[in-house]
Amino acid sequence: MKFAKEIRVGNIIMVDGKPMIVLRSDVNGSSRTGFTYKWKMKNLLTNSPQESVFRGDDKFDVVVLDKKPVTYSYFADPLFVFMDEEYNQYEIEGENMGDAIGYLKDGMQCEAVFYDGKAISVEMPTTIVRKVAYSEPAVKGNTSGNVLKEAKIENAIEANQIVVMVPLFVSQDDDIEIDTRTNEYKKVVRG
Secondary structure, eight states, rough: OGGGGGOOTEEEETTEEEOOOEEEEEEEEEEETTEEEEEEEEEEOEEEEEEEEEEOOOEEEEEEOOEEEEEEEEEEEEEEEETTTTTOEEEEEETTTGGGGGGTTTTTTEEEEEETTTTEEEEESSSEEEEEEEEEEOOTTOOSSSSSEEEEOOOOOOGGGOOEEEETTOOOOEEEEEETTTTEEEEEEEO
């Protein structure tokens, strides 16, 4: 059992005996009055959406799911298709993908998450390396302190490009390492 405050987006929990995936979590309140968590969830069995509000000390059973290594193959709107090493294909709905959509690249290795024999989402590697598709050039003289700029990274579907805040010295076509949990720049990868 986990408290509501420990539940993250992408976790599968049991709510009223039904497996629900947490798609979005909004936190309200303060440490003095207590926090409430408003979750947008989806029933894994019926695909029906639901929104609920819980207190931080409400407890939930977290469902442990099966995982299998897969490779991203292609996008068949609105489904993302992955393949395992035995050439079995798994289709996952875009709304279940969360932030992973922005990091996908053809042939990318990740883990498919299964519930009751059905692929329901994917888990990305903790860090990935991506090429900077577009970034503004640094402005001369704007180098005092820790100044950051936006950089779009390459991925399979241009409409889902993610923007990462990077230091001024990072330029277009550089390969950078990104933490997929926080969408934070780690370092430039050379060679």
